Amino acid sequence: MTKTEQDNRRAQRKAAMAVLAQSEAAEISARLSAMALPDHKTLREPENGLVMVRGRIGGDGAPFNVGEATVSRAAVLLSTGQVGFGYTLGHDHEKARLIALCDAMAQTDTFADAVEAEVIAPLRTAMAARRSQEAAETAATRVDFYTMVRGEG
Amino acid sequence: MYVAVKGGERAIENAHRLLAHERRGDREVPELTLAQISEQLALGVDRVMAEGSLYDRELAALAIKQARGDLIEAIFLVRAFRATLPRFGTSEPVDTGRMQIRRRISATFKDIPGGQILGPTFDYTHRLLDPQLAEGFVPAQPASGEVSQAETPRVTDILAHDGLIEPSPQAEAEAPVGDLTREPLSFPADRDLRLQNLARADEGFLLALGYSTQRGYGRNHPFAGEIRFGEVDVEFFAEDAGFAVPLGAIELTECQMVNQFKGSATEPPCFTRGYGLAFGQSERKTMSMALVDRSLRARELGEEVRAPAQDEEFVMSHSDNVQATGFVEHLKLPHYVDFQSELGLLRKLRQEFAEANASESLKEAAE
Numbered sequence: 001m002t003k004t005e006q007d008n009r010r011a012q013r014k015a016a017m018a019v020l021a022q023s024e025a026a027e028i029s030a031r032l033s034a035m036a037l038p039d040h041k042t043l044r045e046p047e048n049g050l051v052m053v054r055g056r057i058g059g060d061g062a063p064f065n066v067g068e069a070t071v072s073r074a075a076v077l078l079s080t081g082q083v084g085f086g087y088t089l090g091h092d093h094e095k096a097r098l099i100a101l102c103d104a105m106a107q108t109d110t111f112a113d114a115v116e117a118e119v120i121a122p123l124r125t126a127m128a129a130r131r132s133q134e135a136a137e138t139a140a141t142r143v144d145f146y147t148m149v150r151g152e153g
Numbered sequence: 154m155y156v157a158v159k160g161g162e163r164a165i166e167n168a169h170r171l172l173a174h175e176r177r178g179d180r181e182v183p184e185l186t187l188a189q190i191s192e193q194l195a196l197g198v199d200r201v202m203a204e205g206s207l208y209d210r211e212l213a214a215l216a217i218k219q220a221r222g223d224l225i226e227a228i229f230l231v232r233a234f235r236a237t238l239p240r241f242g243t244s245e246p247v248d249t250g251r252m253q254i255r256r257r258i259s260a261t262f263k264d265i266p267g268g269q270i271l272g273p274t275f276d277y278t279h280r281l282l283d284p285q286l287a288e289g290f291v292p293a294q295p296a297s298g299e300v301s302q303a304e305t306p307r308v309t310d311i312l313a314h315d316g317l318i319e320p321s322p323q324a325e326a327e328a329p330v331g332d333l334t335r336e337p338l339s340f341p342a343d344r345d346l347r348l349q350n351l352a353r354a355d356e357g358f359l360l361a362l363g364y365s366t367q368r369g370y371g372r373n374h375p376f377a378g379e380i381r382f383g384e385v386d387v388e389f390f391a392e393d394a395g396f397a398v399p400l401g402a403i404e405l406t407e408c409q410m411v412n413q414f415k416g417s418a419t420e421p422p423c424f425t426r427g428y429g430l431a432f433g434q435s436e437r438k439t440m441s442m443a444l445v446d447r448s449l450r451a452r453e454l455g456e457e458v459r460a461p462a463q464d465e466e467f468v469m470s471h472s473d474n475v476q477a478t479g480f481v482e483h484l485k486l487p488h489y490v491d492f493q494s495e496l497g498l499l500r501k502l503r504q505e506f507a508e509a510n511a512s513e514s515l516k517e518a519a520e
Contacts, residue, residue: 010396018386018399044393050235051389051400052243053208054330055430057344059307059407061321063246063330064345066352066430069208071241071400075393085394089387089401090209131253132300138255140298141271145263 013106016120020102021088023123025095031119032098038111039079040101046074046086046093072096082107176221190214199404199433200224204474205231206334206353208403208432225355225474232475243330245388245397249407249430250307252383256434259308260377261411267305272382273434308379309409309426318411318424340466347449347465348442352431354472356438362462363444371448371460374413375427382406382434406435410443415454425454 001009020028050068057064074086074096084104086096102119105111177184191198191214201213205228213231220226256272259265271277312318322344324330331346338346351359366373384402391398408429416422427447429439444462451463461467471477 014396014399021399021401047239049239049241050207051241051387052332052334053387053403054244054246055249055348055405056246056321057348058309058321058426058428059249059409059430060310062324062328062345065243065330065332065334065349066247066405067203067206067208067349067432068235068240068334069244069387069400069403070212070238071389073241073391085391085398087389087391087394087398087400089403091212134253134255135300136297137295138270138272138298139300140296141256141273142268142298142301143271145269 009107012112012116013103016102016106016116017087017099019120019124019127020086020099022127025092025098027123027126028095028098028102028119031122032101035114035118037101038105038108040076040104041079042074042097043077043083044073044075046072046096048072048091048093074100076100076104078104078108080108080110176219185218187211187214187218190217196434197222197224199435200356200438201227201231202433203431203435203438204228204353204355205235207231207235225478229475229478242389242392244400245390247385247387247403247405249381249385249405250305250310252305252381252385252405252407253402254305254381255383257305257379257381257383258377259379261308261379262311265308265311265379267303268301305381307381307409309411312378312411312424316421316423319415319426321426321428338469340469341452342465342469344446344450344453347469348428348430348446350469350472351429351442351445354442355474355477356435356441358472358474358477359441359445360437362448362468363441365460366444366448366462371451371463373410373427373444373447375410375444375447376412377440378409378411378426380406380408380436380440382436404433406431406433406439408436408439408443410440410447412447425450 049071051071052068053066054063055066056062069089070091072086072088072090072092072095074093076084076086076097078084082104084100084102084107086098086100086103088095088099102115105115106120191210194214194217197217198210198213201216201224202208202210204224205213205216207213209231212234213227216227216230216234217224219230254267254270254272256274257267257270259269263269309318309321313320331343331349333346333349338350342350365371367375383404385405386402387400388397389400390396406429410427410429412425412427414422415425425447427443427445427450429442429446431439431442445468448460448462449465449468451458452465456463458464
């Protein structure tokens with residue numbers, strides 16, 4: 001695999017992880033169970049831990065620690081050798097495992113297209129719909145303030 | 154000092170049983186679910202996440218339920234829970250400039266690029282109790298508007314274009330970031346540590362301090378340059394995967410206070426800044442935080458330190474409500490030995506006083 005191909009695959013994996021992390025475990029599970037899955041085993045048992053969330057002073061300056069967030073993670077190994085990683089905010093072992101399985105599948109030539117079409121794409125559509133609904137509700141609260149000149153009239 | 158006392162195990166067990174019973178309340182009334190707390194008492198959940206310093210809505214809701222709605226007790230529970238988990242590492246710094254905005258207002262410019270967006274706010278409500286909410290109220294679906302594709306730059310970025318405001322302090326890429334959960338506080342403390350402390354500080358304490366700066370105890374001359382609330386994506390560099398993996402999104406509130414000037418013989422005057430950032434929709438908290446962040450910069454900006462809100466040791470040592478409640482509430486634990494020795498001392502003092510008075514009156518009688 002060339003460097004560009006590797007970069008592309010990594011970008012695809014990352015984009016898939018972003019969708020999966022923002023979906024419910026039940027949604028991912030329902031989509032996965034409707035397709036043929038490769039032989040796999042759990043490489044790292046799901047576990048819960050913390051990630052310290054950083055912000056930046058003034059929004060764009062030096063970093064500082066805002067507070068921690070709970071994170072679940074897991075790793076899955078396919079019988080064909082690919083290792084998938086699952087990370088998600090919250091404390092949901094099953095969700096971390098499902099993300100890891102999707103990530104492993106996304107690295108195979110056999111399953112990459114199927115997992116993208118059957119799992120990631122519909123979840124991405126649902127996520128985009130949620131976001132645009134929120135954006136539309138928010139947009140309805142846009143306000144135009146008029147300045148009333150004081151002491152006149 | 155308090156000392157361990159033996160005995161009372163049965164009474165303690167029964168007290169906790171009674172607590173569990175009282176927590177449940179009237180058993181004819183349906184039990185609260187965590188989803189109900191998380192959805193319908195969302196701002197209480199946000200506060201517990203911010204001050205518990207742990208972003209997890211479900212755990213915060215559980216803590217509120219367990220604490221019977223006592224938010225400081227809930228924050229205590231969350232802090233204790235976090236101590237049981239391993240830390241995987243630190244996130245990449247979040248970019249609030251790329252927030253999916255739910256609310257964004259500026260008190261300094263009415264026409265900001267991207268617009269003023271009120272979002273879900275108590276502002277402009279009449280603060281009249283609404284009897285409709287007592288039972289069975291079904292609100293109308295929210296209105297829909299046309300989504301603008303315009304960028305929503307931070308108001309401070311707009312001011313920065315003309316050099317009218319100081320830039321945010323920068324750091325070397327690999328410079329260590331202070332973490333008060335790892336090292337005990339020491340003074341003077343840098344701004345990164347101060348902001349971490351303020352981000353998890355008690356909202357009431359920060360509100361009072363921020364208010365004190367407005368009333369003249371450490372004058373800031375603040376304007377709310379911008380307040381924004383919404384979702385921000387979080388990424389974490391995972392060693393095993395070998396790249397920064399997306400973890401999902403968290404809700405954050407950010408406040409940029411614009412304050413009166415600094416300048417010198419060599420630098421033209423410009424506005425100064427105070428910054429607030431906290432988990433959830435925490436507007437009062439982040440506004441207060443930004444006021445106190447600015448007042449704590451007195452030393453750096455060469456201002457005279459005269460007010461409590463400018464004294465970093467005072468502020469940072471008393472801002473944590475878990476520490477504060479621990480020390481105040483420990484007074485109710487058995488202090489029998491201490492008290493016995495004080496009682497002994499007082500009896501001795503009173504006896505000396507009585508003897509002195511007695512000899513005094515004997516002397517007077519003799520004269």
